[in-house]
Amino acid sequence: MQNNSGQFADGVETKREALVYLSESKTLRILTLCSLYVAQGMPYGFVSVAFAAWLTQDDRVTLTQLGPIMAVATLPWSFKFVWGPLMDTVSIRRLGRRRPWIILAQSMAIIALSSLLLSKDLPGMVWTSKESAPGFWKHIYHVVPGPLALVILIANVFLSMQDVAVDALAVDLVPEQERGTTNGLTYGCSYLGSALGGWGLGLIIAKHGIRAGIIGQSVFLAVIILLPILIRERPPGKKDSSEDEDPLASSEEPDQQSKNIVRNLLRAFSLRATLLGLAIALGCRICNSVINTVLLDFLRDKDGGDWDMEYYTTVTGGYALVAGFLGATTGGIIADRLGTRRMIITMTLLVSILWLGFGLFPRALYSRSAMTAFVIGQDFLFGMLLVSLFTLFMSISWPRVAATQFTTYMSIMNLSTTMGHYISGEAGDSLAKMKHAGIPTVFLTAACIQV
Secondary structure (H helix, E strand, O other): OHHHHHHHHHHHHHHHHHOOEHHHOHHHHHHHHHHHHHHHHHHHHHHHHHHHHHHHHHHOOOHHHHHHHHHHOOHHHHHHHHHHHHHHHOOEHHHEOOHHHHHHHHHHHHHHHHHHHHOOOOHHHOOOOHHHOOHHHHHHOOOOOOHHHHHHHHHHHHHHHHHHHHHHHHHHHOOHHHHHHHHHHHHHHHHHHHHHHHHHHHHHHHHHOHHHHHHHHHHHHHHHHHHHHHOEOOOOOOOOHHHHHOOOOOOOOHHHHHHHHHHHHHHHOOOHHHHHHHHHHHHOOHHHHHHHHHHHHHHHOOOOOOOOHHHHHHHHHHHHHHHHHHHHHHHHHHHHHHOHHHHHHHHHHHHHHHHHHHHHOHHHHHOHHHHHHHHHHHHHHHHHHHHHHHHHHHHOOOHHHHHHHHHHHHHHHHHHHHHHHHHHHHOHHHHHHOOOOOHHHHHHHHHHHHO
């Protein structure tokens, strides 16, 4: 019996040793992180490109309704910094430090997005006017115009949680010498996820309907979540590298650490350069978001661009995203040589000139080839601009609170996108009265503000 028990124990130990952990396998680590970043990008591409294009087909929703729906997809990302302290404080160590958060967040996002299948009339889940909203909902109509927007908001709350958890997982597990390669791959995979959500699911919706697109997304996200479910972060008993490297962990109490962070953060944002950075972050994407939302409604309109579902999702969810990725990757290289500030000024001027040109020559709005070039060119220029802004925000962040300060800048940039979508919704009624004659004015106004 003793011999058999010993053999059994040896067998269990051998089985444990045979398990592969993320901390011990570079290939598995990169594969898992890249897959999770694809899972982040897909719902955004689905909502902002494929689903939005479907909603505008046959006037299912108006521009006034579309703006807030697009806005709630980005709103939670403006406040994702609240998840960091919670995740650092609450964890189930026997299941992994970040793994339970990733599984919880992605599972809830899948459930929220899949719940759209329960409705047979998705456009009917959008309130047509403030007056038609029942009771309490009248007060929040402009923020969340109906159950459809609420579902999208809830899904993105959990997706923003997943984003923070995956970022933290990468910080915990990826060795310093691998971070450059890993960051490049994961950044590219977030673009890939958006392309799959916008272009891939858009083609499915065009051929098989909206329910097929929702099911396809849910299945894809469910397959990806199997990775964190089946794979552990590190062997039992092994400490996180971040714990070993944190010099404050053993010398200060958590309350004192929090007070010091807040105090240093206030000092960091008391400088003229950092305050100017906040203003730039808040304003950099407002005009771009307004134009993208207005163009979505125009290009899908039979009296406007008359782009069918398949062509629209291919251009905006495929070609344009590739252009944005190429702009971001090449923009960083050029910024290192040209200088960050000079690069930002140059890209801002080029974007303004592009908008100005289409505002002065409105006939180009009705040319499919011209507008295709516009959409692709705009994303390329903005890719170069945004990566230059990232570099600027890194350079003006105070080392003592660099991570928190940089995250604040990223959150404000997300808020800028959200504000642009809400503004386009508020302007929807006025633009509708002017038909398409008001669109050149939008371009001209955006060009002036951007400069």
